[in-house]
Amino acid sequence: xxxxxxxxxxxxxxxxxxxxxxxxxxxxxxxxxxxxxxxxxxxxxxxxxxxxxxxxxxxxxxxxxxxxxxxxxxxxxxxxxxxxxxxxxxxxxxxxxxxxxxxxxxxxxxxxxxxxxxxxxxxxxxxxxxxxxxxxxxxxxxxxxxxxxxxxxxxxxxxxxxxxxxxxxxxxxxxxxxxxxxxxxxxxxxxxxxxxxxxxxxxxxxxxxxxxxxxxxxxxxxxxxxxxxxxxxxx
Amino acid sequence: xxxxxxxxxxxxxxxxxxxxxxxxxxxxxxxxxxxxxxxxxxxxxxxxxxxxxxxxxxxxxxxxxxxxxxxxxxxxxxxxxxxxxxxxxxxxxxxxxxxxxxxxxxxxxxxxxxxxxxxxxxxxxxxxxxxxxxxxxxxxxxxxxxxxxxxxxxxxxxxxxxxxxxxxxxxxxxxxxxxxxxxxxxxxxxxxxxxxxxxxxxxxxxxxxxxxxxxxxxxxxxxxxxxxxxxxxxxxxxxxxxxxxxxxxxxxxxxxxxxxxxxxxxxxxxxxxxxxxxxxxxxxxx
Numbered sequence: 001x002x003x004x005x006x007x008x009x010x011x012x013x014x015x016x017x018x019x020x021x022x023x024x025x026x027x028x029x030x031x032x033x034x035x036x037x038x039x040x041x042x043x044x045x046x047x048x049x050x051x052x053x054x055x056x057x058x059x060x061x062x063x064x065x066x067x068x069x070x071x072x073x074x075x076x077x078x079x080x081x082x083x084x085x086x087x088x089x090x091x092x093x094x095x096x097x098x099x100x101x102x103x104x105x106x107x108x109x110x111x112x113x114x115x116x117x118x119x120x121x122x123x124x125x126x127x128x129x130x131x132x133x134x135x136x137x138x139x140x141x142x143x144x145x146x147x148x149x150x151x152x153x154x155x156x157x158x159x160x161x162x163x164x165x166x167x168x169x170x171x172x173x174x175x176x177x178x179x180x181x182x183x184x185x186x187x188x189x190x191x192x193x194x195x196x197x198x199x200x201x202x203x204x205x206x207x208x209x210x211x212x213x214x215x216x217x218x219x220x221x222x223x224x225x226x227x228x229x230x231x232x233x234x235x
Numbered sequence: 236x237x238x239x240x241x242x243x244x245x246x247x248x249x250x251x252x253x254x255x256x257x258x259x260x261x262x263x264x265x266x267x268x269x270x271x272x273x274x275x276x277x278x279x280x281x282x283x284x285x286x287x288x289x290x291x292x293x294x295x296x297x298x299x300x301x302x303x304x305x306x307x308x309x310x311x312x313x314x315x316x317x318x319x320x321x322x323x324x325x326x327x328x329x330x331x332x333x334x335x336x337x338x339x340x341x342x343x344x345x346x347x348x349x350x351x352x353x354x355x356x357x358x359x360x361x362x363x364x365x366x367x368x369x370x371x372x373x374x375x376x377x378x379x380x381x382x383x384x385x386x387x388x389x390x391x392x393x394x395x396x397x398x399x400x401x402x403x404x405x406x407x408x409x410x411x412x413x414x415x416x417x418x419x420x421x422x423x424x425x426x427x428x429x430x431x432x433x434x435x436x437x438x439x440x441x442x443x444x445x446x447x448x449x450x451x452x453x454x455x456x457x458x459x460x461x462x463x464x465x466x467x468x469x470x471x472x473x474x475x476x477x478x479x480x481x482x483x484x485x486x487x488x489x490x491x492x493x494x495x496x497x498x499x500x501x502x503x504x505x506x507x508x509x510x511x512x513x514x515x516x517x518x519x520x521x
Contacts, residue, residue, distance in 0.1 A: 071418055079413075086410040099399060
Protein backbone atom coordinates (compact mmCIF):
# COMPACT_ATOMS: atom_id res chain seq x y z
CA UNK A 1 0.00 0.00 0.00
CA UNK A 2 2.76 2.45 1.05
CA UNK A 3 5.97 1.88 -0.87
CA UNK A 4 9.25 3.78 -0.54
CA UNK A 5 11.73 2.96 -3.30
CA UNK A 6 15.36 4.01 -2.82
CA UNK A 7 14.38 7.33 -1.26
CA UNK A 8 17.07 9.99 -0.78
CA UNK A 9 16.45 13.05 1.35
CA UNK A 10 18.36 16.18 2.33
CA UNK A 11 18.11 18.67 5.14
CA UNK A 12 19.77 21.77 3.77
CA UNK A 13 23.01 20.36 2.39
CA UNK A 14 23.32 17.29 4.58
CA UNK A 15 22.30 14.04 3.00
CA UNK A 16 20.18 12.25 5.60
CA UNK A 17 18.47 9.39 3.79
CA UNK A 18 20.42 7.09 1.47
CA UNK A 19 18.20 4.94 -0.72
CA UNK A 20 15.63 3.91 1.87
CA UNK A 21 13.21 1.23 0.65
CA UNK A 22 10.30 0.29 2.87
CA UNK A 23 6.94 -1.26 2.19
CA UNK A 24 3.83 -1.33 4.35
CA UNK A 25 0.96 -3.51 3.18
CA UNK A 26 -2.68 -2.82 3.87
CA UNK A 27 -3.61 -3.39 7.52
CA UNK A 28 -0.05 -4.29 8.50
CA UNK A 29 1.92 -2.98 11.48
CA UNK A 30 5.54 -2.41 10.48
CA UNK A 31 8.28 -1.37 12.90
CA UNK A 32 11.15 0.98 12.13
CA UNK A 33 13.94 0.60 14.68
CA UNK A 34 17.26 2.32 15.05
CA UNK A 35 19.31 4.55 17.29
CA UNK A 36 18.78 8.29 17.62
CA UNK A 37 19.53 10.28 14.50
CA UNK A 38 19.65 7.43 11.97
CA UNK A 39 16.85 8.92 9.86
CA UNK A 40 13.69 7.26 11.19
CA UNK A 41 11.83 10.52 11.75
CA UNK A 42 13.14 11.89 8.46
CA UNK A 43 11.74 8.83 6.70
CA UNK A 44 8.28 9.68 8.02
CA UNK A 45 8.78 13.34 7.12
CA UNK A 46 9.78 12.35 3.60
CA UNK A 47 6.47 10.51 3.29
CA UNK A 48 4.63 13.60 4.57
CA UNK A 49 6.47 15.78 2.07
CA UNK A 50 8.24 17.74 4.80
CA UNK A 51 11.79 16.61 4.15
CA UNK A 52 13.33 17.55 0.81
CA UNK A 53 13.27 14.39 -1.24
CA UNK A 54 16.09 14.27 -3.76
CA UNK A 55 15.71 10.81 -5.20
CA UNK A 56 13.59 7.71 -5.30
CA UNK A 57 9.83 7.31 -5.30
CA UNK A 58 7.11 7.17 -2.68
CA UNK A 59 3.78 5.73 -3.72
CA UNK A 60 0.57 5.19 -1.81
CA UNK A 61 -1.91 2.72 -3.27
CA UNK A 62 -0.01 2.99 -6.51
CA UNK A 63 -0.16 6.78 -6.62
CA UNK A 64 3.06 8.78 -6.65
CA UNK A 65 2.99 11.18 -3.69
CA UNK A 66 5.24 13.60 -5.54
CA UNK A 67 3.07 16.57 -6.44
CA UNK A 68 0.37 15.82 -3.87
CA UNK A 69 0.10 19.02 -1.77
CA UNK A 70 0.91 18.56 1.94
CA UNK A 71 -2.72 19.01 2.91
CA UNK A 72 -3.80 16.40 0.38
CA UNK A 73 -2.23 13.44 2.18
CA UNK A 74 -4.88 13.31 4.91
CA UNK A 75 -7.55 12.91 2.25
CA UNK A 76 -5.67 9.98 0.73
CA UNK A 77 -5.74 8.23 4.11
CA UNK A 78 -2.32 9.03 5.56
CA UNK A 79 -2.23 10.33 9.14
CA UNK A 80 0.86 11.53 11.01
CA UNK A 81 1.51 11.42 14.76
CA UNK A 82 4.75 13.38 15.13
CA UNK A 83 7.38 12.74 17.73
CA UNK A 84 6.83 16.15 19.34
CA UNK A 85 3.06 15.44 19.27
CA UNK A 86 2.41 18.96 18.00
CA UNK A 87 -0.87 19.41 19.80
CA UNK A 88 -2.57 22.70 18.94
CA UNK A 89 -1.83 24.03 22.40
CA UNK A 90 -4.31 26.90 22.49
CA UNK A 91 -7.13 24.81 21.04
CA UNK A 92 -9.26 22.72 23.37
CA UNK A 93 -9.09 18.94 23.19
CA UNK A 94 -12.35 18.85 21.25
CA UNK A 95 -11.15 21.57 18.87
CA UNK A 96 -7.96 19.60 18.29
CA UNK A 97 -10.10 16.63 17.33
CA UNK A 98 -12.29 18.83 15.14
CA UNK A 99 -9.31 19.76 12.95
CA UNK A 100 -9.55 16.24 11.57
CA UNK A 101 -13.31 15.92 11.87
CA UNK A 102 -14.49 18.99 9.95
CA UNK A 103 -13.93 17.62 6.48
CA UNK A 104 -16.09 17.13 3.43
CA UNK A 105 -18.62 14.32 3.47
CA UNK A 106 -18.95 14.03 7.25
CA UNK A 107 -22.48 13.59 8.55
CA UNK A 108 -23.35 14.50 12.18
CA UNK A 109 -23.90 10.79 12.91
CA UNK A 110 -20.48 9.81 11.63
CA UNK A 111 -18.83 12.58 13.59
CA UNK A 112 -20.56 11.49 16.78
CA UNK A 113 -19.68 7.87 16.14
CA UNK A 114 -16.01 8.66 15.60
CA UNK A 115 -15.82 10.86 18.69
CA UNK A 116 -17.53 8.22 20.84
CA UNK A 117 -15.15 5.56 19.54
CA UNK A 118 -12.10 7.64 20.42
CA UNK A 119 -13.55 8.63 23.79
CA UNK A 120 -14.10 4.93 24.51
CA UNK A 121 -10.38 4.31 23.89
CA UNK A 122 -9.28 7.43 25.77
CA UNK A 123 -11.89 8.31 28.43
CA UNK A 124 -9.58 10.99 29.81
CA UNK A 125 -9.95 12.99 26.58
CA UNK A 126 -13.71 13.11 27.01
CA UNK A 127 -13.25 14.35 30.55
CA UNK A 128 -10.87 17.06 29.39
CA UNK A 129 -12.55 17.90 26.10
CA UNK A 130 -13.00 21.59 26.92
CA UNK A 131 -9.50 22.04 28.31
CA UNK A 132 -6.72 23.65 26.25
CA UNK A 133 -4.45 21.05 24.65
CA UNK A 134 -1.36 22.71 26.10
CA UNK A 135 -2.54 22.03 29.66
CA UNK A 136 -2.54 18.23 29.21
CA UNK A 137 0.21 16.03 30.60
CA UNK A 138 2.72 14.45 28.22
CA UNK A 139 0.89 11.14 28.14
CA UNK A 140 -2.46 12.81 27.60
CA UNK A 141 -1.01 14.85 24.76
CA UNK A 142 0.24 11.65 23.15
CA UNK A 143 -3.25 10.17 23.42
CA UNK A 144 -4.70 13.34 21.92
CA UNK A 145 -2.18 13.23 19.06
CA UNK A 146 -3.21 9.64 18.26
CA UNK A 147 -6.91 10.41 18.72
CA UNK A 148 -6.58 13.42 16.41
CA UNK A 149 -5.00 11.21 13.74
CA UNK A 150 -7.85 8.71 14.15
CA UNK A 151 -10.34 11.49 13.32
CA UNK A 152 -9.11 11.28 9.72
CA UNK A 153 -10.19 7.60 9.56
CA UNK A 154 -6.81 6.92 7.97
CA UNK A 155 -5.70 3.80 6.12
CA UNK A 156 -2.24 4.20 7.59
CA UNK A 157 -0.87 6.02 10.62
CA UNK A 158 2.77 7.13 10.74
CA UNK A 159 3.45 6.83 14.44
CA UNK A 160 6.68 8.48 15.59
CA UNK A 161 8.08 7.34 18.96
CA UNK A 162 4.70 7.34 20.71
CA UNK A 163 6.06 6.01 24.01
CA UNK A 164 9.07 8.33 24.32
CA UNK A 165 9.27 9.79 27.81
CA UNK A 166 6.05 8.21 29.04
CA UNK A 167 5.35 6.40 32.32
CA UNK A 168 5.01 2.59 32.06
CA UNK A 169 1.27 2.79 32.66
CA UNK A 170 0.93 5.15 29.69
CA UNK A 171 3.19 2.96 27.55
CA UNK A 172 0.86 0.02 28.19
CA UNK A 173 -2.09 2.15 27.12
CA UNK A 174 -0.38 3.23 23.90
CA UNK A 175 0.49 -0.41 23.23
CA UNK A 176 -3.16 -1.34 23.69
CA UNK A 177 -4.30 1.32 21.24
CA UNK A 178 -1.80 0.14 18.62
CA UNK A 179 -3.27 -3.37 18.93
CA UNK A 180 -6.80 -1.96 18.72
CA UNK A 181 -5.99 0.02 15.57
CA UNK A 182 -4.43 -3.08 14.06
CA UNK A 183 -7.60 -5.05 14.79
CA UNK A 184 -9.59 -2.30 13.05
CA UNK A 185 -7.47 -2.87 9.95
CA UNK A 186 -5.46 0.36 10.11
CA UNK A 187 -1.90 -0.02 8.88
CA UNK A 188 0.80 1.48 11.09
CA UNK A 189 4.39 2.45 10.39
CA UNK A 190 5.77 2.51 13.91
CA UNK A 191 9.02 4.33 14.62
CA UNK A 192 10.33 3.32 18.02
CA UNK A 193 13.32 2.90 20.30
CA UNK A 194 11.40 0.56 22.56
CA UNK A 195 12.37 -2.85 21.13
CA UNK A 196 10.06 -5.16 23.13
CA UNK A 197 7.05 -3.00 22.31
CA UNK A 198 7.93 -2.89 18.62
CA UNK A 199 8.50 -6.64 18.37
CA UNK A 200 5.18 -7.20 20.14
CA UNK A 201 3.16 -4.77 17.99
CA UNK A 202 4.75 -5.17 14.56
CA UNK A 203 4.71 -8.11 12.21
CA UNK A 204 7.84 -7.03 10.35
CA UNK A 205 10.66 -4.74 11.35
CA UNK A 206 13.15 -2.60 9.40
CA UNK A 207 16.33 -1.60 11.19
CA UNK A 208 18.01 1.64 10.14
CA UNK A 209 21.54 2.89 10.58
CA UNK A 210 23.19 6.03 9.17
CA UNK A 211 20.28 6.95 6.97
CA UNK A 212 19.83 3.56 5.37
CA UNK A 213 17.88 0.35 6.02
CA UNK A 214 20.42 -2.27 7.19
CA UNK A 215 18.19 -5.14 8.14
CA UNK A 216 14.69 -6.38 7.47
CA UNK A 217 13.09 -9.34 9.24
CA UNK A 218 9.88 -10.58 10.80
CA UNK A 219 9.41 -9.86 14.49
CA UNK A 220 9.41 -13.59 15.19
CA UNK A 221 12.87 -13.99 13.64
CA UNK A 222 14.23 -11.04 15.58
CA UNK A 223 12.78 -12.39 18.83
CA UNK A 224 14.38 -15.75 18.19
CA UNK A 225 17.76 -14.26 17.31
CA UNK A 226 18.56 -11.15 19.33
CA UNK A 227 22.05 -10.72 17.87
CA UNK A 228 20.90 -8.36 15.10
CA UNK A 229 19.10 -6.17 17.61
CA UNK A 230 22.19 -6.13 19.74
CA UNK A 231 24.42 -5.22 16.84
CA UNK A 232 22.40 -2.28 15.56
CA UNK A 233 20.76 -1.01 18.73
CA UNK A 234 23.22 -2.06 21.42
CA UNK A 235 20.56 -3.56 23.65
CA UNK B 236 -15.91 67.22 34.29
CA UNK B 237 -17.99 67.54 31.14
CA UNK B 238 -14.84 67.46 29.10
CA UNK B 239 -13.66 64.25 30.73
CA UNK B 240 -16.98 62.61 29.92
CA UNK B 241 -16.86 63.70 26.29
CA UNK B 242 -13.26 62.58 25.93
CA UNK B 243 -14.06 59.20 27.50
CA UNK B 244 -16.82 58.72 24.93
CA UNK B 245 -14.49 59.91 22.18
CA UNK B 246 -11.75 57.58 23.29
CA UNK B 247 -14.08 54.58 23.45
CA UNK B 248 -15.63 55.27 20.04
CA UNK B 249 -12.26 55.83 18.35
CA UNK B 250 -10.92 52.80 20.17
CA UNK B 251 -13.66 50.55 18.79
CA UNK B 252 -13.04 51.67 15.20
CA UNK B 253 -9.30 51.28 15.67
CA UNK B 254 -9.89 47.83 17.17
CA UNK B 255 -11.68 46.81 13.99
CA UNK B 256 -8.80 48.03 11.85
CA UNK B 257 -6.21 46.40 14.08
CA UNK B 258 -8.07 43.07 14.28
CA UNK B 259 -7.58 42.52 10.55
CA UNK B 260 -3.92 43.49 10.74
CA UNK B 261 -3.19 41.25 13.72
CA UNK B 262 -5.10 38.32 12.25
CA UNK B 263 -3.02 38.52 9.08
CA UNK B 264 0.21 38.91 11.01
CA UNK B 265 -0.63 36.07 13.40
CA UNK B 266 -1.23 33.53 10.68
CA UNK B 267 1.17 34.58 7.93
CA UNK B 268 3.85 36.63 9.72
CA UNK B 269 3.11 39.38 7.25
CA UNK B 270 3.00 43.01 8.29
CA UNK B 271 0.52 44.38 5.79
CA UNK B 272 1.51 47.95 5.05
CA UNK B 273 -1.38 48.25 2.62
CA UNK B 274 -3.94 47.63 5.37
CA UNK B 275 -4.83 51.31 5.82
CA UNK B 276 -5.07 51.77 2.07
CA UNK B 277 -7.53 48.90 1.82
CA UNK B 278 -9.49 50.81 4.48
CA UNK B 279 -9.31 53.97 2.37
CA UNK B 280 -10.35 52.11 -0.76
CA UNK B 281 -13.24 50.57 1.18
CA UNK B 282 -14.32 54.04 2.31
CA UNK B 283 -14.30 55.27 -1.32
CA UNK B 284 -16.24 52.24 -2.52
CA UNK B 285 -18.70 52.86 0.32
CA UNK B 286 -19.00 56.55 -0.57
CA UNK B 287 -19.61 55.69 -4.23
CA UNK B 288 -22.27 53.08 -3.46
CA UNK B 289 -23.87 55.52 -1.02
CA UNK B 290 -23.85 58.18 -3.74
CA UNK B 291 -25.67 55.90 -6.17
CA UNK B 292 -28.08 54.07 -3.89
CA UNK B 293 -28.39 56.38 -0.88
CA UNK B 294 -28.37 53.31 1.36
CA UNK B 295 -25.63 53.44 3.99
CA UNK B 296 -25.96 49.81 5.09
CA UNK B 297 -25.75 48.59 1.52
CA UNK B 298 -22.63 50.75 1.10
CA UNK B 299 -21.07 49.18 4.20
CA UNK B 300 -21.78 45.66 2.96
CA UNK B 301 -20.67 46.39 -0.61
CA UNK B 302 -17.38 47.93 0.54
CA UNK B 303 -16.62 44.90 2.72
CA UNK B 304 -17.40 42.41 -0.05
CA UNK B 305 -15.55 44.29 -2.81
CA UNK B 306 -12.44 44.82 -0.69
CA UNK B 307 -12.54 41.22 0.56
CA UNK B 308 -12.39 40.03 -3.05
CA UNK B 309 -9.63 42.50 -3.84
CA UNK B 310 -7.73 41.33 -0.74
CA UNK B 311 -8.02 37.72 -1.84
CA UNK B 312 -6.76 38.67 -5.30
CA UNK B 313 -3.84 40.62 -3.81
CA UNK B 314 -2.87 37.73 -1.57
CA UNK B 315 -2.91 35.20 -4.41
CA UNK B 316 -1.01 37.41 -6.85
CA UNK B 317 1.55 39.19 -4.67
CA UNK B 318 1.94 37.41 -1.33
CA UNK B 319 1.41 33.72 -2.08
CA UNK B 320 4.49 33.61 -4.34
CA UNK B 321 6.54 35.07 -1.45
CA UNK B 322 5.67 32.38 1.12
CA UNK B 323 8.87 31.04 2.63
CA UNK B 324 10.95 34.04 1.52
CA UNK B 325 12.63 36.64 3.70
CA UNK B 326 9.98 38.65 5.64
CA UNK B 327 11.52 41.81 4.18
CA UNK B 328 10.17 40.86 0.74
CA UNK B 329 6.59 40.82 2.04
CA UNK B 330 7.09 44.21 3.70
CA UNK B 331 8.33 45.65 0.42
CA UNK B 332 5.53 43.97 -1.51
CA UNK B 333 2.76 45.30 0.74
CA UNK B 334 4.38 48.73 0.76
CA UNK B 335 4.33 48.69 -3.04
CA UNK B 336 0.68 47.65 -3.03
CA UNK B 337 0.00 50.53 -0.63
CA UNK B 338 1.47 53.06 -3.07
CA UNK B 339 -0.40 51.58 -6.02
CA UNK B 340 -3.73 51.76 -4.17
CA UNK B 341 -3.09 55.38 -3.12
CA UNK B 342 -2.25 56.51 -6.63
CA UNK B 343 -5.19 54.62 -8.04
CA UNK B 344 -7.50 56.39 -5.59
CA UNK B 345 -6.02 59.75 -6.54
CA UNK B 346 -6.55 59.01 -10.21
CA UNK B 347 -10.05 57.61 -9.76
CA UNK B 348 -11.53 59.98 -7.16
CA UNK B 349 -9.23 62.99 -7.12
CA UNK B 350 -7.59 64.76 -4.20
CA UNK B 351 -10.73 66.30 -2.66
CA UNK B 352 -12.40 65.05 0.51
CA UNK B 353 -15.51 62.95 0.06
CA UNK B 354 -18.26 63.00 2.60
CA UNK B 355 -20.14 59.97 3.83
CA UNK B 356 -23.32 61.23 5.47
CA UNK B 357 -24.16 59.45 8.67
CA UNK B 358 -27.11 57.04 8.63
CA UNK B 359 -28.04 57.91 12.21
CA UNK B 360 -28.68 61.59 12.80
CA UNK B 361 -29.19 63.72 15.86
CA UNK B 362 -27.41 64.37 19.11
CA UNK B 363 -28.23 63.48 22.64
CA UNK B 364 -27.55 65.47 25.76
CA UNK B 365 -26.04 64.00 28.86
CA UNK B 366 -24.93 66.19 31.77
CA UNK B 367 -25.20 69.29 29.54
CA UNK B 368 -22.95 67.70 26.92
CA UNK B 369 -24.11 67.15 23.37
CA UNK B 370 -22.90 64.03 21.64
CA UNK B 371 -23.85 62.65 18.22
CA UNK B 372 -25.78 59.39 18.20
CA UNK B 373 -23.87 58.23 15.14
CA UNK B 374 -20.64 57.91 17.09
CA UNK B 375 -22.35 55.78 19.70
CA UNK B 376 -23.95 53.66 16.98
CA UNK B 377 -20.52 53.23 15.35
CA UNK B 378 -18.97 51.97 18.57
CA UNK B 379 -21.81 49.51 19.09
CA UNK B 380 -21.68 48.29 15.49
CA UNK B 381 -17.90 47.87 15.65
CA UNK B 382 -18.36 45.93 18.88
CA UNK B 383 -20.96 43.68 17.21
CA UNK B 384 -18.71 43.05 14.19
CA UNK B 385 -15.77 42.21 16.47
CA UNK B 386 -18.00 39.91 18.53
CA UNK B 387 -19.08 38.23 15.31
CA UNK B 388 -15.47 37.74 14.29
CA UNK B 389 -14.67 36.28 17.70
CA UNK B 390 -17.61 33.85 17.56
CA UNK B 391 -16.58 32.80 14.06
CA UNK B 392 -13.01 32.15 15.17
CA UNK B 393 -14.14 30.38 18.34
CA UNK B 394 -16.86 28.08 17.07
CA UNK B 395 -16.84 28.01 13.29
CA UNK B 396 -15.23 25.18 11.36
CA UNK B 397 -13.14 27.69 9.44
CA UNK B 398 -12.39 29.59 12.64
CA UNK B 399 -10.83 26.43 14.07
CA UNK B 400 -8.89 25.97 10.83
CA UNK B 401 -7.57 29.52 11.13
CA UNK B 402 -6.54 29.11 14.77
CA UNK B 403 -4.94 25.71 14.14
CA UNK B 404 -2.99 27.12 11.16
CA UNK B 405 -1.89 30.12 13.23
CA UNK B 406 -0.44 27.80 15.86
CA UNK B 407 1.19 25.13 13.73
CA UNK B 408 1.02 25.40 9.96
CA UNK B 409 2.77 22.10 9.28
CA UNK B 410 0.55 20.07 11.61
CA UNK B 411 -2.54 21.82 10.26
CA UNK B 412 -1.55 20.69 6.78
CA UNK B 413 -1.01 17.15 7.98
CA UNK B 414 -4.57 17.23 9.34
CA UNK B 415 -5.80 18.01 5.84
CA UNK B 416 -6.46 21.72 6.37
CA UNK B 417 -5.89 23.51 3.03
CA UNK B 418 -3.46 26.08 4.39
CA UNK B 419 -2.98 28.17 1.20
CA UNK B 420 -6.76 28.62 1.05
CA UNK B 421 -6.86 29.56 4.73
CA UNK B 422 -4.21 32.22 4.11
CA UNK B 423 -6.21 33.73 1.28
CA UNK B 424 -9.42 33.63 3.31
CA UNK B 425 -7.78 35.33 6.30
CA UNK B 426 -6.40 38.05 4.06
CA UNK B 427 -9.88 38.54 2.61
CA UNK B 428 -11.44 38.72 6.09
CA UNK B 429 -8.80 41.20 7.28
CA UNK B 430 -9.39 43.34 4.18
CA UNK B 431 -13.16 43.26 4.71
CA UNK B 432 -12.69 44.38 8.33
CA UNK B 433 -10.53 47.28 7.12
CA UNK B 434 -13.07 48.30 4.45
CA UNK B 435 -15.95 48.19 6.94
CA UNK B 436 -13.93 50.34 9.36
CA UNK B 437 -13.35 52.84 6.56
CA UNK B 438 -17.07 53.17 5.88
CA UNK B 439 -17.83 53.41 9.61
CA UNK B 440 -15.17 56.07 10.09
CA UNK B 441 -16.11 57.98 6.92
CA UNK B 442 -18.72 60.28 8.49
CA UNK B 443 -16.25 61.34 11.22
CA UNK B 444 -13.70 63.12 9.07
CA UNK B 445 -14.47 62.45 5.42
CA UNK B 446 -12.65 60.22 2.97
CA UNK B 447 -9.35 61.15 1.32
CA UNK B 448 -6.83 59.10 -0.59
CA UNK B 449 -4.18 59.81 2.06
CA UNK B 450 -6.17 58.63 5.08
CA UNK B 451 -4.78 55.10 4.86
CA UNK B 452 -1.27 55.63 6.12
CA UNK B 453 -2.45 57.16 9.38
CA UNK B 454 -4.60 54.10 10.04
CA UNK B 455 -1.83 51.66 9.12
CA UNK B 456 0.43 53.44 11.60
CA UNK B 457 -2.12 53.57 14.41
CA UNK B 458 -3.23 49.99 13.88
CA UNK B 459 0.40 48.88 13.80
CA UNK B 460 1.04 50.63 17.12
CA UNK B 461 -1.83 48.91 18.89
CA UNK B 462 -1.00 45.55 17.31
CA UNK B 463 2.51 45.80 18.78
CA UNK B 464 1.25 47.13 22.12
CA UNK B 465 -1.37 44.37 22.30
CA UNK B 466 1.08 41.63 21.35
CA UNK B 467 1.66 40.75 17.67
CA UNK B 468 -0.94 38.33 16.43
CA UNK B 469 -3.03 38.51 19.60
CA UNK B 470 -6.60 39.50 18.70
CA UNK B 471 -7.87 40.18 22.22
CA UNK B 472 -4.70 42.09 23.08
CA UNK B 473 -5.07 44.30 20.01
CA UNK B 474 -8.66 45.17 20.90
CA UNK B 475 -7.75 46.09 24.47
CA UNK B 476 -4.73 48.06 23.29
CA UNK B 477 -6.89 49.98 20.78
CA UNK B 478 -9.25 51.13 23.51
CA UNK B 479 -6.41 51.80 25.93
CA UNK B 480 -4.38 53.91 23.51
CA UNK B 481 -7.44 55.77 22.20
CA UNK B 482 -8.55 56.66 25.74
CA UNK B 483 -5.07 57.88 26.62
CA UNK B 484 -5.00 60.05 23.49
CA UNK B 485 -8.45 61.42 24.25
CA UNK B 486 -7.50 62.38 27.80
CA UNK B 487 -4.22 63.87 26.63
CA UNK B 488 -6.21 66.03 24.22
CA UNK B 489 -7.75 67.81 27.21
CA UNK B 490 -4.35 69.13 28.23
CA UNK B 491 -2.60 69.56 24.88
CA UNK B 492 -3.89 69.96 21.33
CA UNK B 493 -5.33 66.82 19.66
CA UNK B 494 -2.43 66.80 17.18
CA UNK B 495 0.05 66.65 20.04
CA UNK B 496 -2.00 64.01 21.84
CA UNK B 497 -1.02 61.51 19.13
CA UNK B 498 2.46 61.57 20.66
CA UNK B 499 1.03 59.64 23.60
CA UNK B 500 0.51 56.53 21.48
CA UNK B 501 4.10 56.65 20.25
CA UNK B 502 5.30 56.95 23.83
CA UNK B 503 3.20 53.90 24.74
CA UNK B 504 4.68 52.06 21.75
CA UNK B 505 8.26 52.87 22.71
CA UNK B 506 7.69 51.95 26.37
CA UNK B 507 6.06 48.67 25.34
CA UNK B 508 8.95 47.81 23.06
CA UNK B 509 11.41 48.60 25.85
CA UNK B 510 9.77 46.87 28.77
CA UNK B 511 7.26 44.35 27.44
CA UNK B 512 8.12 43.54 23.83
CA UNK B 513 5.69 40.62 23.80
CA UNK B 514 2.77 43.01 24.38
CA UNK B 515 0.96 44.70 27.24
CA UNK B 516 -2.12 42.51 27.36
CA UNK B 517 -0.63 39.05 27.12
CA UNK B 518 0.54 36.89 30.00
CA UNK B 519 4.29 37.04 30.56
CA UNK B 520 5.82 34.20 28.57
CA UNK B 521 7.55 31.57 30.67
